[in-house]
Amino acid sequence: MNSVTDTPALEVRRLTTGYGESTVLRDLSLTVPAGGVVALLGPNGAGKTTLLRAVSGLLPAQSGQVLMGGRTITNIRAHERARAGVCHVPEGGGIFPSLTVRENLVMQAIPGGEAEATERAVAAFPILGDRLRQRAGTLSGGQRRMLAIAAAHVRNPALLLVDEASLGLAPIVVEEIFDFLRRLAADRAAILIVDQFAVRALEFAQSAYVLRKGEIVFDGGAEDLLGSDLFSHYLGAPPIPGADLGRPRP
Numbered sequence: 001m002n003s004v005t006d007t008p009a010l011e012v013r014r015l016t017t018g019y020g021e022s023t024v025l026r027d028l029s030l031t032v033p034a035g036g037v038v039a040l041l042g043p044n045g046a047g048k049t050t051l052l053r054a055v056s057g058l059l060p061a062q063s064g065q066v067l068m069g070g071r072t073i074t075n076i077r078a079h080e081r082a083r084a085g086v087c088h089v090p091e092g093g094g095i096f097p098s099l100t101v102r103e104n105l106v107m108q109a110i111p112g113g114e115a116e117a118t119e120r121a122v123a124a125f126p127i128l129g130d131r132l133r134q135r136a137g138t139l140s141g142g143q144r145r146m147l148a149i150a151a152a153h154v155r156n157p158a159l160l161l162v163d164e165a166s167l168g169l170a171p172i173v174v175e176e177i178f179d180f181l182r183r184l185a186a187d188r189a190a191i192l193i194v195d196q197f198a199v200r201a202l203e204f205a206q207s208a209y210v211l212r213k214g215e216i217v218f219d220g221g222a223e224d225l226l227g228s229d230l231f232s233h234y235l236g237a238p239p240i241p242g243a244d245l246g247r248p249r250p
């Protein structure tokens with residue numbers, strides 16, 4: 001019998017899903033260990049976002065199963081999955097632009113925990129402390145990303161799904177975001193991360209999956225992928241230090 005720590009944070013078993021008549025993911029299986037960080041990589045259109053949506057319940061499974069902490073969540077709705085501890089930070093979103101920064105944070109708090117929620121978020125990203133009364137829609141791109149991740153952090157999720165943490169952001173902002181994600185990971189949060197900057201994601205993760213046309217073509221250690229010819233084989237560009245070549249190509 002599994003102990004609590006052996007039970008993966010997330011198990012996707014033979015999942016098939018898509019949009020209407022179009023199937024995007026076929027028979028896909030993936031595991032995020034408890035406290036593990038997993039990178040999900042692949043070219044544009046491979047199905048990475050679709051997988052995150054299927055895990056967070058925004059997209060129903062056509063077949064297969066999704067389990068969180070050993071419990072089947074395949075048939076429960078997105079808000080119930082969120083209550084169960086799944087937190088999805090979508091690409092370019094995850095905030096309410098017309099609300100202030102403080103309101104975005106407070107709405108994630110448990111009743112009575114509003115002040116603590118704000119404190120937690122500001123401790124994660126101090127710049128948010130200077131922006132609490134500002135409408136989230138008027139923040140810079142980097143600050144919006146920080147707010148989306150901080151709002152997720154407020155809920156103390158068991159499983160964090162981060163879609164494109166760094167896309168379009170200045171390197172210094174990306175560094176700050178990854179520093180925080182590293183701290184979360186050190187606190188044993190399970191994280192499934194999609195990032196166009198494959199090298200950065202692989203440096204952050206312990207293991208990786210590469211998706212192509214809805215199917216897993218690589219499943220293994222992040223270092224195995226990073227330090228070998230497999231990287232260019234699967235992701236099309238060699239990791240050259242200092243160059244923005246971590247971006248997967250179609």
Ligand SMILES: Nc1ncnc2c1ncn2[C@@H]1O[C@H](COP(=O)(O)OP(=O)(O)OP(=O)(O)O)[C@@H](O)[C@H]1O
Binds near residue numbers: 043047051
């Ligand atoms: N709402 C939708 N309706 C129909 N098809 C969709 C929808 N969203 C995505 N698709 C299709 O599903 C496939 C996978 O898209 P998805 O966004 O999951 O890929 P991705 O790997 O995240 O790509 P990217 O890196 O460009 O974000 C693509 O062929 C895309 O056109």
